[in-house]
Amino acid sequence: MLFPTVEYALFFLAVLAIAWSLYRFPLYHKSFLLLASYVFYGFWNWSYVPLLFAISLFSGLVAQRIQQSTDKKIRKRWLMGGAAACLATLGYYKYTGFLLLNLLALWGHLGRPPRIPLYSPLLPLGVSFFVFHAISLLMDCYRGKVKEPVQLGDALLYVAFFPQLIAGPILRASRFLPQLAKPRDPHRVRVNRAFLLIVGGLFKKVVISNMLATRLVEPVFAVPQSYGGLDTLLAVYGYAAQIYCDFSGYTDIAMGCALLLGYRFPRNFNAPYTSTSPQEFWRRWHISLSTWLRDYLYFPLGGSRKGAARTALNLMITMLLGGLWHGAAWTFVAWGGLHGALLVIHRFWSRIAWPPLVRWRTTTAWKWTARLLLFHAVCAGWVFFRASSFEIAFSVFTRLGAAGPATLAATPVLIVLFLGLAGQFAPARWRNGLELEMGRWPALARGAALAVTLTTIEVLGPTGVAPFIYFQF
């Protein structure tokens, strides 16, 4: 079930009404949300609901074991065993094909590969996300960040909660379980913020992302040889805007739906293309993933505590694995490697303490220069991320220098491209101000405004809605 569909709207309205009618009975309320989450997931494929249930139950049981033990070794054993089982599940579903392909390639170098039929399993929707949720539960229990004893029902709901189930944001058990432990407050719902998040997310996804995808990005990345430099450059910028609008649009809708249900999700994007350094970019892009990788991978590797060389290595390992998390292909690894290299280079660059350079770094001119440089470095990474092979990625880079007319630069495309990129520079106070302003309107007027906005989005949107990009991860 996709968010920008009537089916989801009907499903969500029904869930919202029933969930709030049960808020006085937390057990029923949470049980109902859990059931609704399985129904939501089952809309795609019922056969994977048992997998989701099994992962959630397993992580809940292991988390309880971790909490119950006072022996650090035993706790660590449970953590390592639990995390390994979760990662093995992810590895089996996501990386079997990739592994087989590379093993066969290696075998081909040594001798004749076997001629037996090989298959990789079908990828369950959102498996990368719910496995990461399960690991977060184990890690947070191990680190003592989950103060209260884990309830199995809460663990199941934490992993499967439908607004974040398919494409995040990746919730932390230590922040979400306490919300489940408290009853919902029917007098304190951020309705206006939720409405703004939902319509903003829908606009980003349905209007901006879809148009950029179909009319600019897909044609160029399918056949780069057919387009000149200007079209190719627009397509690269277009993909930067598309992936931001697609993914942040999804998480905005997820956050809005959760808010209406009385739950708070962490912010997942914060105007990433306004960043002036790679570090800042990763504090603004897919925040829930970057902090997950930082806390559960980079820090355990030693973080920046073991010298410059080890820090650089840790950064590269973290980003390479982060790239692989996005997809089982070497192009994703290259994307992660590029970002790792950017982080390492920036670390050394920022340590140069030559006074004129230090002074220059504080100027507005440098900030804009850095912003532009970083944006283009990020765009270079997106080429690897989007291209289905290195051949196509390099073809895109090559075509950037080719002559040729801009055949794809239609006015609607340029408008949405501008909105997708420049929209990030809109001050946050505008949205906060609008939220407060809406608070003065009668409820029916807010509803009418919501309806008019949704209709506008529907009319501006394409005839079909493509799945969200991050569903595949």
Add this chain to the structure above:
Amino acid sequence: MQTTTQSIRQMFLALAGGAAMTLLLEAGGLVSWAHHLELGALRTVAVPAAERMERALRPLGLAGVRQQALESLARVGWSDDPALLAMVSTPSGMPSKTVCATDAAPQGLTLAAGPSSKGAPSLLSEQRYGFLNAAGAQAPLVAGVPHVTALTPLPPVDPGKQRVVALAGDSMMAVGLSATLMRQVAGNGHLRMVKTFRSGTGLARPEVFNWMDEYPAMLGAEKPEVVIVAIGANDAQGFVVDGKVLAFGSEGWEKVYQQRVASYLAMVSAGGARVVWMGLPPMRIPTYDEKIATLNRICYTVVSQSPQAVWWNPAPFVGDESGHYREFVTLANGRPMRIRAADGIHLSDEGAGLLTPVLLKWLDPPPPVVASVQTAPVASLPPPTPAARPKRHTKRAARG
């Protein structure tokens, strides 16, 4: 003091107001949505409810506002619907499903044409979408399709001219195949590809996407000499004709679908275009693969009746020795390839790359002209078993 939180009473009041207003503004859109649903309980409830509501709200004239907005956007090039764009550029042009699927049909046409006693397609109902009783529509269905097929040779491209090739179909063309073909002809002065495909479409649900409107709109002024078709992966579903639900694979369904395939083939081959109708490749999930076999049988039956068209089986290239699904292949040089997409349905770029050399050699034959282009790597494959090749198929293959 200003507050950012509200009570759930206010929330539900706002949502109720929003829902009521949405119904007023989007009544036409909801009818269109209901018709787009797959057959099932939800559609059974949603279609009459949405239509009733739309009829009740029609006097308010708000549906017209939405339609005008859509047309205005199409005029400034905002729409992604070729048929709608064609309509606004020529006022007497074709109607579009984007506006509203039911509005496109002459009022009462569906009701006037009842289903025939044998479940045969009703011409009136099908004419609504442009489906006609074209050649091949009535041919008896074959029991199976040939494993190895051949392409009838094309003459070489005239010097100084380009052969225009339309790539048509759904995601079976859009994913992998079209991009690989176009990349390989980039810089080839003899061939020019025209994109007439769209993912998520097919021939089973013309109320969702009507190829009889969309193909001419996508083609525009182009006059392709050759059309390569890959379509049908979304068609393993039931549909409604004359208010009657036809389950996938039923006799009635097969007759209607056969007629639609015949109409589509007649449309794409109009103007003398040669057509290669690519069969659907073997699929990963067995139940789906069985349905695909049904679709292939119907398409083969129709295509084999046309002197301009040839049905081409990709299974010898992308299937295993028995023509069944396989995900990986290892080339003679030891390089492994994943030839299918992760969904077990589409071809990967590399999988499509197993087909394109044959197609390109056929499209742009090197002089001197060869008598026949062998389309399957016969030497590397065992011959198809006699049981898998019905008599008519053998004849067809021999003719190629």
